[in-house]
Amino acid sequence: MSLRTPEAGGIEPIELSQDLPLPLYLQLAKHLRNQITSGKLAEYDALPGERELADRFGVSRVTVRKALSSLTAEGLLNKRQGSGWFINSSTHVEQRLSALTSFSEDMASRGLQSGTVWLDRSISRATPEEALLLNLRPGDQVARLNRLRLADKTPLAIELSVVPTKYLPDPFGFEGSLYQHLRNLGHPPHRALQRLSAVRLIPDLARQLELPEGAPALYIERRTFLEDGAPLEFVASHYRGDAYDFVVELNLT
Protein backbone atom coordinates (compact mmCIF):
# COMPACT_ATOMS: atom_id res chain seq x y z
CA MET A 1 0.00 0.00 0.00
CA SER A 2 1.13 3.50 -0.80
CA LEU A 3 2.68 5.49 1.99
CA ARG A 4 0.81 8.62 1.27
CA THR A 5 -2.63 7.13 0.98
CA PRO A 6 -4.75 8.80 3.61
CA GLU A 7 -6.59 6.18 5.62
CA ALA A 8 -7.45 3.83 2.79
CA GLY A 9 -8.33 6.84 0.70
CA GLY A 10 -11.76 7.52 2.10
CA ILE A 11 -13.16 6.84 -1.34
CA GLU A 12 -16.21 4.69 -1.58
CA PRO A 13 -15.84 1.71 -3.87
CA ILE A 14 -17.99 1.43 -6.94
CA GLU A 15 -18.57 -1.15 -9.61
CA LEU A 16 -17.45 0.10 -13.01
CA SER A 17 -18.87 -1.71 -16.01
CA GLN A 18 -17.98 -1.80 -19.68
CA ASP A 19 -21.64 -2.46 -20.47
CA LEU A 20 -22.85 0.93 -19.33
CA PRO A 21 -23.40 3.59 -21.98
CA LEU A 22 -20.49 5.62 -20.62
CA PRO A 23 -16.75 5.01 -21.06
CA LEU A 24 -14.95 3.61 -18.04
CA TYR A 25 -12.87 6.70 -17.49
CA LEU A 26 -15.96 8.91 -17.45
CA GLN A 27 -17.71 6.58 -15.03
CA LEU A 28 -14.72 6.87 -12.77
CA ALA A 29 -14.47 10.63 -13.21
CA LYS A 30 -18.13 10.98 -12.35
CA HIS A 31 -17.77 8.92 -9.22
CA LEU A 32 -14.70 10.80 -8.05
CA ARG A 33 -16.34 14.14 -8.82
CA ASN A 34 -19.23 13.14 -6.60
CA GLN A 35 -16.93 12.14 -3.80
CA ILE A 36 -15.06 15.42 -4.02
CA THR A 37 -17.89 17.88 -4.41
CA SER A 38 -19.98 16.15 -1.79
CA GLY A 39 -17.21 16.91 0.67
CA LYS A 40 -16.37 13.27 1.40
CA LEU A 41 -12.82 14.08 0.38
CA ALA A 42 -11.65 17.21 2.09
CA GLU A 43 -9.80 20.11 0.52
CA TYR A 44 -6.06 19.74 0.08
CA ASP A 45 -6.36 16.02 0.65
CA ALA A 46 -4.14 13.73 -1.33
CA LEU A 47 -5.72 11.08 -3.50
CA PRO A 48 -4.36 7.54 -3.48
CA GLY A 49 -1.72 7.01 -6.15
CA GLU A 50 -2.71 6.16 -9.69
CA ARG A 51 -1.67 2.52 -9.34
CA GLU A 52 -3.63 2.17 -6.12
CA LEU A 53 -6.74 3.65 -7.73
CA ALA A 54 -6.35 1.47 -10.80
CA ASP A 55 -6.12 -1.53 -8.55
CA ARG A 56 -9.04 -0.57 -6.41
CA PHE A 57 -11.44 0.07 -9.30
CA GLY A 58 -10.19 -2.78 -11.44
CA VAL A 59 -9.10 -0.71 -14.41
CA SER A 60 -5.77 0.19 -15.95
CA ARG A 61 -3.64 3.10 -14.86
CA VAL A 62 -4.26 4.90 -18.15
CA THR A 63 -7.97 4.84 -17.48
CA VAL A 64 -7.46 6.26 -14.01
CA ARG A 65 -5.20 8.86 -15.55
CA LYS A 66 -7.81 9.95 -18.08
CA ALA A 67 -10.41 10.29 -15.38
CA LEU A 68 -8.12 12.36 -13.19
CA SER A 69 -7.07 14.50 -16.15
CA SER A 70 -10.63 15.35 -17.01
CA LEU A 71 -11.25 16.37 -13.42
CA THR A 72 -8.12 18.47 -13.57
CA ALA A 73 -9.44 20.28 -16.62
CA GLU A 74 -12.55 21.02 -14.59
CA GLY A 75 -10.37 22.55 -11.96
CA LEU A 76 -11.04 20.02 -9.22
CA LEU A 77 -7.62 18.46 -8.98
CA ASN A 78 -3.97 19.21 -9.43
CA LYS A 79 -0.95 16.96 -9.48
CA ARG A 80 2.74 16.98 -8.72
CA GLN A 81 5.15 14.37 -9.95
CA GLY A 82 6.68 12.50 -7.09
CA SER A 83 3.89 13.64 -4.77
CA GLY A 84 0.55 12.71 -6.19
CA TRP A 85 -2.89 14.10 -6.85
CA PHE A 86 -4.45 16.74 -4.64
CA ILE A 87 -7.89 18.18 -4.32
CA ASN A 88 -8.01 21.87 -5.12
CA SER A 89 -9.33 24.37 -2.70
CA SER A 90 -12.43 26.24 -3.77
CA THR A 91 -13.84 23.40 -5.74
CA HIS A 92 -17.40 24.26 -4.96
CA VAL A 93 -18.62 23.27 -8.34
CA GLU A 94 -22.32 23.47 -7.67
CA GLN A 95 -21.81 26.87 -6.20
CA ARG A 96 -20.43 28.45 -9.34
CA LEU A 97 -23.59 30.23 -10.22
CA SER A 98 -25.59 29.96 -7.07
CA ALA A 99 -24.18 33.19 -5.73
CA LEU A 100 -26.22 34.86 -8.40
CA THR A 101 -29.37 32.85 -8.13
CA SER A 102 -30.43 32.81 -4.58
CA PHE A 103 -29.24 34.55 -1.49
CA SER A 104 -30.31 31.76 0.80
CA GLU A 105 -28.53 29.07 -1.21
CA ASP A 106 -25.45 31.21 -1.35
CA MET A 107 -25.44 31.58 2.41
CA ALA A 108 -26.11 27.90 2.96
CA SER A 109 -23.14 26.98 0.81
CA ARG A 110 -20.99 29.19 2.99
CA GLY A 111 -22.30 27.48 6.06
CA LEU A 112 -24.27 30.46 7.31
CA GLN A 113 -27.81 30.74 8.54
CA SER A 114 -29.65 33.20 6.34
CA GLY A 115 -32.50 35.44 7.35
CA THR A 116 -34.65 38.16 5.85
CA VAL A 117 -36.26 41.30 7.19
CA TRP A 118 -38.83 42.90 4.94
CA LEU A 119 -38.41 46.64 4.56
CA ASP A 120 -40.92 47.16 1.80
CA ARG A 121 -43.37 45.05 -0.20
CA SER A 122 -45.61 47.11 -2.40
CA ILE A 123 -46.90 47.89 -5.84
CA SER A 124 -46.37 51.23 -7.50
CA ARG A 125 -45.61 52.83 -10.84
CA ALA A 126 -42.21 52.26 -12.35
CA THR A 127 -39.87 55.21 -12.29
CA PRO A 128 -38.69 56.35 -15.75
CA GLU A 129 -35.34 54.68 -15.15
CA GLU A 130 -36.93 51.40 -14.09
CA ALA A 131 -39.27 51.54 -17.07
CA LEU A 132 -36.27 51.84 -19.32
CA LEU A 133 -34.38 48.97 -17.67
CA LEU A 134 -37.40 46.68 -17.59
CA ASN A 135 -38.67 47.62 -21.01
CA LEU A 136 -41.99 48.92 -19.69
CA ARG A 137 -44.26 51.71 -20.78
CA PRO A 138 -44.39 54.81 -18.56
CA GLY A 139 -46.94 54.28 -15.85
CA ASP A 140 -46.79 50.47 -15.91
CA GLN A 141 -46.91 48.96 -12.47
CA VAL A 142 -44.16 47.09 -10.70
CA ALA A 143 -43.81 45.13 -7.49
CA ARG A 144 -41.14 46.50 -5.23
CA LEU A 145 -39.40 44.15 -2.79
CA ASN A 146 -36.94 45.68 -0.40
CA ARG A 147 -35.23 43.19 1.89
CA LEU A 148 -32.55 43.30 4.52
CA ARG A 149 -30.51 40.11 4.24
CA LEU A 150 -29.00 38.53 7.32
CA ALA A 151 -26.25 35.99 7.74
CA ASP A 152 -26.17 34.44 11.16
CA LYS A 153 -28.27 37.38 12.40
CA THR A 154 -25.76 39.94 11.15
CA PRO A 155 -27.02 42.36 8.50
CA LEU A 156 -25.14 41.51 5.33
CA ALA A 157 -26.93 43.17 2.47
CA ILE A 158 -29.82 45.31 1.38
CA GLU A 159 -31.62 44.18 -1.71
CA LEU A 160 -34.21 46.05 -3.73
CA SER A 161 -35.95 43.96 -6.37
CA VAL A 162 -38.30 45.44 -8.92
CA VAL A 163 -40.54 43.10 -10.93
CA PRO A 164 -43.31 44.05 -13.37
CA THR A 165 -46.69 43.08 -11.94
CA LYS A 166 -47.44 41.13 -15.09
CA TYR A 167 -44.91 38.60 -13.84
CA LEU A 168 -45.52 39.06 -10.10
CA PRO A 169 -49.13 40.17 -9.57
CA ASP A 170 -49.06 39.67 -5.81
CA PRO A 171 -45.86 40.56 -3.93
CA PHE A 172 -47.30 38.99 -0.78
CA GLY A 173 -48.00 35.68 -2.45
CA PHE A 174 -44.77 33.99 -1.50
CA GLU A 175 -42.33 33.26 1.27
CA GLY A 176 -38.68 32.45 0.76
CA SER A 177 -37.11 32.50 -2.64
CA LEU A 178 -38.40 35.00 -5.17
CA TYR A 179 -36.85 33.05 -8.02
CA GLN A 180 -38.54 29.84 -6.93
CA HIS A 181 -41.84 31.68 -6.83
CA LEU A 182 -41.32 33.16 -10.29
CA ARG A 183 -40.48 29.72 -11.58
CA ASN A 184 -43.69 28.38 -10.08
CA LEU A 185 -45.61 31.14 -11.85
CA GLY A 186 -44.11 30.00 -15.14
CA HIS A 187 -41.55 32.77 -15.47
CA PRO A 188 -38.20 31.09 -14.83
CA PRO A 189 -35.23 33.45 -14.87
CA HIS A 190 -32.90 32.41 -17.63
CA ARG A 191 -30.09 34.91 -18.01
CA ALA A 192 -28.64 37.61 -15.84
CA LEU A 193 -26.45 40.61 -16.42
CA GLN A 194 -24.62 42.04 -13.45
CA ARG A 195 -22.61 45.10 -12.74
CA LEU A 196 -20.45 45.26 -9.66
CA SER A 197 -18.67 48.21 -8.20
CA ALA A 198 -17.48 49.59 -4.90
CA VAL A 199 -19.33 52.46 -3.31
CA ARG A 200 -19.41 54.43 -0.11
CA LEU A 201 -22.56 53.73 1.88
CA ILE A 202 -25.02 56.60 2.19
CA PRO A 203 -26.15 57.26 5.79
CA ASP A 204 -29.49 55.54 5.38
CA LEU A 205 -28.05 52.27 4.15
CA ALA A 206 -25.12 52.42 6.54
CA ARG A 207 -27.54 52.59 9.46
CA GLN A 208 -29.55 49.62 8.25
CA LEU A 209 -26.37 47.57 7.78
CA GLU A 210 -25.11 48.66 11.18
CA LEU A 211 -22.00 50.25 9.75
CA PRO A 212 -20.49 53.70 10.10
CA GLU A 213 -21.45 56.22 7.46
CA GLY A 214 -19.21 56.08 4.42
CA ALA A 215 -18.15 52.47 4.92
CA PRO A 216 -17.27 50.65 1.69
CA ALA A 217 -19.86 48.36 0.16
CA LEU A 218 -20.12 46.09 -2.84
CA TYR A 219 -22.82 47.46 -5.09
CA ILE A 220 -24.38 44.85 -7.35
CA GLU A 221 -26.90 45.76 -9.97
CA ARG A 222 -28.57 42.87 -11.71
CA ARG A 223 -30.98 42.54 -14.57
CA THR A 224 -32.62 39.16 -15.03
CA PHE A 225 -34.20 38.02 -18.28
CA LEU A 226 -36.66 35.38 -19.38
CA GLU A 227 -35.74 32.85 -22.01
CA ASP A 228 -37.28 35.00 -24.72
CA GLY A 229 -35.12 37.92 -23.67
CA ALA A 230 -37.82 39.93 -21.92
CA PRO A 231 -36.60 41.71 -18.74
CA LEU A 232 -37.98 39.99 -15.67
CA GLU A 233 -36.39 41.72 -12.75
CA PHE A 234 -34.10 44.50 -11.72
CA VAL A 235 -32.16 44.23 -8.47
CA ALA A 236 -29.89 46.69 -6.75
CA SER A 237 -27.96 45.31 -3.78
CA HIS A 238 -25.52 46.73 -1.31
CA TYR A 239 -23.30 44.12 0.35
CA ARG A 240 -21.13 44.91 3.35
CA GLY A 241 -17.60 45.20 2.04
CA ASP A 242 -16.12 43.83 5.23
CA ALA A 243 -18.19 40.68 5.28
CA TYR A 244 -18.94 39.54 1.78
CA ASP A 245 -16.90 38.07 -1.04
CA PHE A 246 -18.29 37.61 -4.47
CA VAL A 247 -16.85 34.59 -6.21
CA VAL A 248 -16.59 34.19 -9.96
CA GLU A 249 -15.19 31.18 -11.71
CA LEU A 250 -14.58 31.06 -15.43
CA ASN A 251 -12.79 29.53 -18.34
CA LEU A 252 -10.44 31.63 -20.40
CA THR A 253 -10.20 29.44 -23.49
Add this chain to the structure above:
Amino acid sequence: MSLRTPEAGGIEPIELSQDLPLPLYLQLAKHLRNQITSGKLAEYDALPGERELADRFGVSRVTVRKALSSLTAEGLLNKRQGSGWFINSSTHVEQRLSALTSFSEDMASRGLQSGTVWLDRSISRATPEEALLLNLRPGDQVARLNRLRLADKTPLAIELSVVPTKYLPDPFGFEGSLYQHLRNLGHPPHRALQRLSAVRLIPDLARQLELPEGAPALYIERRTFLEDGAPLEFVASHYRGDAYDFVVELNLT
Protein backbone atom coordinates in the same frame (compact mmCIF):
# COMPACT_ATOMS: atom_id res chain seq x y z
CA MET B 1 -26.28 -1.22 -27.03
CA SER B 2 -23.64 1.33 -27.81
CA LEU B 3 -20.96 1.73 -25.23
CA ARG B 4 -20.29 5.38 -25.63
CA THR B 5 -23.81 6.68 -25.73
CA PRO B 6 -24.25 9.15 -22.91
CA GLU B 7 -26.89 8.09 -20.45
CA ALA B 8 -29.53 6.67 -22.78
CA GLY B 9 -29.56 9.97 -24.62
CA GLY B 10 -32.53 11.54 -22.91
CA ILE B 11 -34.41 11.74 -26.20
CA GLU B 12 -38.12 11.09 -26.16
CA PRO B 13 -39.24 8.29 -28.46
CA ILE B 14 -41.57 9.00 -31.35
CA GLU B 15 -43.40 6.95 -33.97
CA LEU B 16 -42.15 7.67 -37.47
CA SER B 17 -44.38 6.67 -40.36
CA GLN B 18 -43.82 6.23 -44.07
CA ASP B 19 -47.46 7.09 -44.67
CA LEU B 20 -47.12 10.70 -43.68
CA PRO B 21 -46.60 13.28 -46.40
CA LEU B 22 -43.18 14.07 -44.93
CA PRO B 23 -40.08 11.97 -45.59
CA LEU B 24 -38.82 9.94 -42.68
CA TYR B 25 -35.61 11.90 -42.35
CA LEU B 26 -37.52 15.20 -42.11
CA GLN B 27 -39.89 13.77 -39.51
CA LEU B 28 -36.87 12.76 -37.51
CA ALA B 29 -35.11 16.09 -38.02
CA LYS B 30 -38.21 17.93 -36.86
CA HIS B 31 -38.48 15.81 -33.75
CA LEU B 32 -34.83 16.21 -32.87
CA ARG B 33 -34.98 19.95 -33.53
CA ASN B 34 -37.82 20.20 -31.05
CA GLN B 35 -35.92 18.22 -28.44
CA ILE B 36 -32.85 20.38 -28.85
CA THR B 37 -34.36 23.85 -28.99
CA SER B 38 -36.77 23.11 -26.17
CA GLY B 39 -33.72 22.50 -24.00
CA LYS B 40 -34.55 18.87 -23.26
CA LEU B 41 -31.17 17.85 -24.60
CA ALA B 42 -29.26 20.83 -23.33
CA GLU B 43 -27.70 18.92 -20.48
CA TYR B 44 -26.38 16.25 -22.80
CA ASP B 45 -23.91 17.78 -25.16
CA ALA B 46 -23.51 14.57 -27.09
CA LEU B 47 -26.19 12.75 -29.05
CA PRO B 48 -26.38 8.96 -29.13
CA GLY B 49 -24.45 7.41 -32.01
CA GLU B 50 -26.01 7.10 -35.43
CA ARG B 51 -26.54 3.35 -35.11
CA GLU B 52 -28.18 3.77 -31.72
CA LEU B 53 -30.54 6.42 -33.08
CA ALA B 54 -31.33 4.35 -36.15
CA ASP B 55 -32.16 1.45 -33.89
CA ARG B 56 -34.25 3.49 -31.53
CA PHE B 57 -36.40 5.11 -34.20
CA GLY B 58 -36.60 2.02 -36.41
CA VAL B 59 -34.99 3.53 -39.48
CA SER B 60 -31.71 3.03 -41.30
CA ARG B 61 -28.51 4.81 -40.45
CA VAL B 62 -28.60 6.75 -43.70
CA THR B 63 -31.94 8.22 -42.73
CA VAL B 64 -30.62 9.24 -39.35
CA ARG B 65 -27.63 10.70 -41.11
CA LYS B 66 -29.77 12.82 -43.43
CA ALA B 67 -31.76 14.14 -40.51
CA LEU B 68 -28.64 15.03 -38.56
CA SER B 69 -27.05 16.59 -41.64
CA SER B 70 -29.98 18.88 -42.19
CA LEU B 71 -29.80 19.98 -38.57
CA THR B 72 -26.10 20.60 -39.04
CA ALA B 73 -26.90 22.84 -41.99
CA GLU B 74 -29.17 24.78 -39.67
CA GLY B 75 -26.28 25.24 -37.30
CA LEU B 76 -27.79 23.19 -34.49
CA LEU B 77 -25.34 20.31 -34.54
CA ASN B 78 -21.77 19.46 -35.32
CA LYS B 79 -20.00 16.14 -35.60
CA ARG B 80 -16.59 14.58 -35.13
CA GLN B 81 -15.55 11.26 -36.53
CA GLY B 82 -14.77 8.82 -33.80
CA SER B 83 -16.63 10.97 -31.30
CA GLY B 84 -20.16 11.57 -32.37
CA TRP B 85 -22.72 14.33 -32.73
CA PHE B 86 -22.79 17.33 -30.48
CA ILE B 87 -25.26 20.08 -29.83
CA ASN B 88 -23.73 23.41 -30.71
CA SER B 89 -22.95 25.59 -27.76
CA SER B 90 -24.19 28.60 -29.66
CA THR B 91 -27.67 27.29 -29.04
CA HIS B 92 -27.03 27.87 -25.40
CA VAL B 93 -26.33 31.52 -24.74
CA GLU B 94 -22.67 32.35 -24.70
CA GLN B 95 -21.08 33.77 -21.64
CA ARG B 96 -19.24 36.95 -22.18
CA LEU B 97 -16.46 36.91 -19.68
CA SER B 98 -13.59 38.26 -21.69
CA ALA B 99 -13.69 41.37 -19.55
CA LEU B 100 -11.75 39.32 -17.06
CA THR B 101 -8.86 38.29 -19.23
CA SER B 102 -6.92 41.39 -20.02
CA PHE B 103 -6.95 44.88 -18.66
CA SER B 104 -6.05 46.43 -21.99
CA GLU B 105 -8.76 44.53 -23.85
CA ASP B 106 -11.24 45.45 -21.18
CA MET B 107 -10.38 49.11 -21.52
CA ALA B 108 -10.45 48.97 -25.29
CA SER B 109 -13.95 47.48 -25.23
CA ARG B 110 -15.02 50.44 -23.13
CA GLY B 111 -13.47 52.82 -25.59
CA LEU B 112 -10.73 53.96 -23.27
CA GLN B 113 -7.04 54.38 -23.89
CA SER B 114 -5.17 52.15 -21.45
CA GLY B 115 -1.75 52.80 -20.03
CA THR B 116 0.62 51.21 -17.56
CA VAL B 117 3.13 52.54 -15.05
CA TRP B 118 5.48 49.97 -13.60
CA LEU B 119 5.82 50.15 -9.85
CA ASP B 120 7.80 46.97 -9.35
CA ARG B 121 9.27 44.24 -11.52
CA SER B 122 11.41 41.82 -9.60
CA ILE B 123 12.11 38.28 -8.53
CA SER B 124 11.99 37.17 -4.93
CA ARG B 125 10.97 34.32 -2.71
CA ALA B 126 7.28 33.52 -2.37
CA THR B 127 5.70 34.42 0.93
CA PRO B 128 4.16 31.48 2.76
CA GLU B 129 0.71 32.63 1.72
CA GLU B 130 1.71 32.93 -1.92
CA ALA B 131 3.40 29.54 -1.76
CA LEU B 132 0.13 28.03 -0.58
CA LEU B 133 -1.96 29.77 -3.24
CA LEU B 134 0.45 28.94 -6.05
CA ASN B 135 1.18 25.44 -4.86
CA LEU B 136 4.90 26.12 -4.39
CA ARG B 137 7.43 24.87 -1.93
CA PRO B 138 8.70 27.33 0.66
CA GLY B 139 11.54 29.33 -0.78
CA ASP B 140 10.58 28.87 -4.41
CA GLN B 141 11.03 32.00 -6.44
CA VAL B 142 8.35 34.13 -8.01
CA ALA B 143 8.23 37.09 -10.35
CA ARG B 144 6.43 40.05 -8.88
CA LEU B 145 4.75 42.52 -11.21
CA ASN B 146 3.23 45.59 -9.70
CA ARG B 147 1.51 47.90 -12.14
CA LEU B 148 -0.52 51.06 -11.98
CA ARG B 149 -3.21 50.85 -14.62
CA LEU B 150 -4.38 53.99 -16.36
CA ALA B 151 -7.52 54.67 -18.38
CA ASP B 152 -7.24 57.80 -20.47
CA LYS B 153 -4.36 58.90 -18.24
CA THR B 154 -6.42 58.59 -15.06
CA PRO B 155 -5.20 56.06 -12.51
CA LEU B 156 -7.81 53.33 -12.42
CA ALA B 157 -6.31 50.35 -10.68
CA ILE B 158 -3.28 48.90 -8.97
CA GLU B 159 -2.45 45.37 -9.91
CA LEU B 160 0.04 43.03 -8.25
CA SER B 161 0.71 39.83 -10.18
CA VAL B 162 2.76 37.00 -8.77
CA VAL B 163 3.96 34.28 -11.15
CA PRO B 164 6.33 31.39 -10.36
CA THR B 165 9.63 31.90 -12.16
CA LYS B 166 9.29 28.46 -13.69
CA TYR B 167 6.57 29.98 -15.85
CA LEU B 168 8.00 33.49 -16.13
CA PRO B 169 11.78 33.30 -15.82
CA ASP B 170 12.37 36.89 -16.91
CA PRO B 171 9.90 39.53 -15.72
CA PHE B 172 11.55 42.08 -18.01
CA GLY B 173 11.16 39.94 -21.10
CA PHE B 174 7.90 41.40 -22.28
CA GLU B 175 5.95 44.53 -22.94
CA GLY B 176 2.18 44.80 -22.93
CA SER B 177 0.01 41.84 -22.06
CA LEU B 178 1.30 39.40 -19.47
CA TYR B 179 -1.19 36.77 -20.61
CA GLN B 180 -0.08 37.09 -24.21
CA HIS B 181 3.49 36.65 -23.07
CA LEU B 182 2.65 33.59 -20.99
CA ARG B 183 0.82 32.14 -23.97
CA ASN B 184 3.90 32.68 -26.11
CA LEU B 185 5.98 30.87 -23.53
CA GLY B 186 3.67 27.88 -23.81
CA HIS B 187 1.75 28.47 -20.59
CA PRO B 188 -1.68 29.64 -21.69
CA PRO B 189 -4.02 30.54 -18.84
CA HIS B 190 -7.00 28.24 -18.94
CA ARG B 191 -9.21 28.88 -15.95
CA ALA B 192 -9.55 31.62 -13.40
CA LEU B 193 -11.13 31.91 -10.01
CA GLN B 194 -11.96 35.39 -8.75
CA ARG B 195 -13.06 36.88 -5.51
CA LEU B 196 -14.46 40.35 -5.41
CA SER B 197 -15.16 42.52 -2.45
CA ALA B 198 -15.34 46.14 -1.45
CA VAL B 199 -12.61 47.63 0.72
CA ARG B 200 -11.47 50.92 2.06
CA LEU B 201 -8.22 52.06 0.47
CA ILE B 202 -5.16 52.15 2.70
CA PRO B 203 -3.20 55.44 2.52
CA ASP B 204 -0.49 54.07 0.27
CA LEU B 205 -2.85 52.80 -2.39
CA ALA B 206 -5.13 55.81 -2.08
CA ARG B 207 -2.21 58.11 -2.87
CA GLN B 208 -1.22 56.11 -5.92
CA LEU B 209 -4.78 56.13 -7.21
CA GLU B 210 -5.06 59.85 -6.46
CA LEU B 211 -7.96 59.37 -4.12
CA PRO B 212 -8.58 60.48 -0.55
CA GLU B 213 -7.62 58.01 2.14
CA GLY B 214 -10.38 55.54 2.96
CA ALA B 215 -12.10 55.85 -0.41
CA PRO B 216 -13.98 52.72 -1.48
CA ALA B 217 -12.34 50.36 -3.92
CA LEU B 218 -13.21 47.15 -5.67
CA TYR B 219 -10.77 44.51 -4.50
CA ILE B 220 -10.33 41.67 -6.95
CA GLU B 221 -8.24 38.64 -6.15
CA ARG B 222 -7.67 36.25 -9.00
CA ARG B 223 -6.00 32.89 -9.30
CA THR B 224 -5.26 31.67 -12.81
CA PHE B 225 -4.65 28.04 -13.69
CA LEU B 226 -3.10 26.12 -16.54
CA GLU B 227 -5.04 23.45 -18.36
CA ASP B 228 -3.54 20.75 -16.18
CA GLY B 229 -4.77 22.55 -13.08
CA ALA B 230 -1.44 23.92 -11.95
CA PRO B 231 -1.65 27.44 -10.50
CA LEU B 232 -0.09 29.93 -12.91
CA GLU B 233 -0.66 33.33 -11.41
CA PHE B 234 -2.02 35.16 -8.43
CA VAL B 235 -3.28 38.72 -8.86
CA ALA B 236 -4.55 41.18 -6.32
CA SER B 237 -6.09 44.34 -7.78
CA HIS B 238 -7.62 47.46 -6.36
CA TYR B 239 -9.98 49.27 -8.72
CA ARG B 240 -11.25 52.76 -8.03
CA GLY B 241 -14.83 52.35 -6.87
CA ASP B 242 -15.90 55.63 -8.41
CA ALA B 243 -14.62 54.83 -11.87
CA TYR B 244 -14.90 51.12 -12.51
CA ASP B 245 -17.75 48.69 -13.05
CA PHE B 246 -17.23 44.98 -13.19
CA VAL B 247 -19.64 43.25 -15.56
CA VAL B 248 -20.70 39.63 -15.36
CA GLU B 249 -23.13 37.91 -17.69
CA LEU B 250 -24.37 34.41 -17.11
CA ASN B 251 -27.04 31.81 -17.55
CA LEU B 252 -29.21 30.68 -14.71
CA THR B 253 -30.57 27.52 -16.24
Add this chain to the structure above:
DNA sequence: TGTTTTTAATACCAATTTAATACCAGATCC
Protein backbone atom coordinates in the same frame (compact mmCIF):
# COMPACT_ATOMS: atom_id res chain seq x y z
C1' DT C 1 -44.69 6.28 -70.41
C1' DG C 2 -40.04 6.86 -69.90
C1' DT C 3 -36.62 9.70 -67.27
C1' DT C 4 -34.92 11.94 -63.41
C1' DT C 5 -34.87 12.91 -58.62
C1' DT C 6 -35.69 11.72 -54.03
C1' DT C 7 -35.81 8.45 -50.51
C1' DA C 8 -34.01 4.87 -47.77
C1' DA C 9 -31.71 0.57 -47.37
C1' DT C 10 -27.17 -2.54 -47.02
C1' DA C 11 -22.39 -3.18 -46.89
C1' DC C 12 -17.95 -1.75 -46.39
C1' DC C 13 -14.16 2.10 -45.30
C1' DA C 14 -11.50 5.38 -42.40
C1' DA C 15 -10.72 8.22 -38.41
C1' DT C 16 -10.95 8.40 -33.50
C1' DT C 17 -11.42 6.92 -29.03
C1' DT C 18 -10.78 3.71 -25.56
C1' DA C 19 -8.08 1.12 -22.57
C1' DA C 20 -4.45 -1.93 -22.04
C1' DT C 21 0.94 -3.03 -21.24
C1' DA C 22 5.52 -1.70 -20.74
C1' DC C 23 8.80 1.42 -19.86
C1' DC C 24 10.70 6.45 -18.77
C1' DA C 25 11.64 10.42 -15.70
C1' DG C 26 11.19 13.36 -11.87
C1' DA C 27 10.57 13.61 -6.42
C1' DT C 28 10.90 11.96 -2.17
C1' DC C 29 12.79 9.67 1.61
C1' DC C 30 16.12 7.04 4.05
Add this chain to the structure above:
DNA sequence: GGATCTGGTATTAAATTGGTATTAAAAACA
Protein backbone atom coordinates in the same frame (compact mmCIF):
# COMPACT_ATOMS: atom_id res chain seq x y z
C1' DG D 1 23.31 8.75 -3.26
C1' DG D 2 20.35 5.12 -4.30
C1' DA D 3 15.92 2.71 -3.51
C1' DT D 4 11.41 3.47 -4.40
C1' DC D 5 7.90 6.22 -4.27
C1' DT D 6 5.32 9.47 -7.62
C1' DG D 7 3.45 10.86 -12.28
C1' DG D 8 4.73 10.92 -17.72
C1' DT D 9 4.83 8.78 -22.17
C1' DA D 10 5.03 5.57 -26.10
C1' DT D 11 2.96 1.79 -28.28
C1' DT D 12 -0.57 -1.23 -29.16
C1' DA D 13 -5.26 -3.68 -30.30
C1' DA D 14 -9.95 -3.59 -30.19
C1' DA D 15 -14.16 -1.17 -30.19
C1' DT D 16 -16.83 2.68 -31.67
C1' DT D 17 -17.48 6.59 -34.20
C1' DG D 18 -18.77 8.90 -38.54
C1' DG D 19 -17.88 8.57 -44.00
C1' DT D 20 -18.99 6.68 -48.45
C1' DA D 21 -20.28 3.72 -52.37
C1' DT D 22 -23.83 0.99 -54.21
C1' DT D 23 -28.42 -0.34 -54.89
C1' DA D 24 -33.46 -0.39 -55.37
C1' DA D 25 -37.84 1.27 -54.67
C1' DA D 26 -40.82 5.23 -54.71
C1' DA D 27 -42.05 9.72 -56.11
C1' DA D 28 -41.92 13.60 -59.18
C1' DC D 29 -41.67 15.22 -63.61
C1' DA D 30 -41.36 15.58 -68.64
